[in-house]
Amino acid sequence: MEVEELVERLRSFAQVRDWEQFHNPKNLVMALTGEVGELAELFQWLTPAESARVMDDPGSAERVRHEIADVLAYLLRLADVLQVDVVSALADKITVNEAKYPVDLARGSAAKYDQL
Amino acid sequence: MEVEELVERLRSFAQVRDWEQFHNPKNLVMALTGEVGELAELFQWLTPAESARVMDDPGSAERVRHEIADVLAYLLRLADVLQVDVVSALADKITVNEAKYPVDLARGSAAKYDQL
Amino acid sequence: MEVEELVERLRSFAQVRDWEQFHNPKNLVMALTGEVGELAELFQWLTPAESARVMDDPGSAERVRHEIADVLAYLLRLADVLQVDVVSALADKITVNEAKYPVDLARGSAAKYDQL
């Protein structure tokens, strides 16, 4: 429900501005790329330890929160135009990965861990 | 609730595999980048019109659904380790953007439309 | 020689600013990601046909030229710190791909064309 509500607000936001003409999947994937790039810029010069403290500073916390929101926005728009239910898509993927990466074999190793 | 449930499944998935050591924000942003890159590869040679029909073929539909799930997975993991509530972050962002892009001025123009 | 000269100017640029401390490969890959994201933002709402005319407008031509330069800058910095000779790396890759994608089989089809 909560995700569906965001999806509907985003759809309506685009509709009333006549921006649906720009929101084909190809364009939305590019827009998603751009937003992830902005997120990367916030972290690029930080050490891993610094990255873990990024929310301690109110200014950088706000920027990170905004960029995460932007990434989610385009991901939900993309899923909406493709009629993908993101929640069930991810739930299914987790189930698949639980089988793919058995706890005993995967423990503590990033070696074969290319994907979630 | 539904998002929180996914967040908890992902957290537990990492915990039991002792993968939390790899899940600092910097690493997760890079992993997000990688997944968005895989999504881009599915769309790179398609025309916008072809991209809109990508779900018609069961094989490509499955691949797109998986990649969208992977992007969401890392985005939720990132938000979790940063203690960002993605749903409220996006809800707030939409409210801000509704003021920033007034319907009358924004209609039909992508000109100043850098961000959602 | 011309690429080596750029590599040396970039190295010196970082050295005299004491920025080499930030230029480990992981950080440089993230910086590259950020710049490619900025490039993507310039093209995200354009149709393929519009993208082919992007240099007709002096303002957008300048932005595209700058972003391409930024991407190349971080790619050359990355290759430099890893001691990769980019020119020979690409020359070798083209030779490999000429064998991998025989002209007769590959002609006009993007089907199996995931990578250059």
Next chain:
Amino acid sequence: MEVEELVERLRSFAQVRDWEQFHNPKNLVMALTGEVGELAELFQWLTPAESARVMDDPGSAERVRHEIADVLAYLLRLADVLQVDVVSALADKITVNEAKYPVDLARGSAAKYDQL
């Protein structure tokens, strides 16, 4: 000359396979995104220190070298179809940045260092 030779080999590679139809700037930017994503995947779980030793292992050195080559390939193809001279674009950018980041002010600080 050496870059121009690579540009010409890449152009010819695309021409004889009739792949120029796919190589509009929008598509090439997406392809570049995909390749940078593959590069990010090689570094995502490494610490900065591990990333600095990535060439010590012959297998990972080979993968990194290939991905750097792929990124350069699409960057050069993009510049070619846009008729951008990448070498002079970057040389100009470095000159601009030398003025923008004076050595005395910039030394040792990544603070305002968003771009090279």
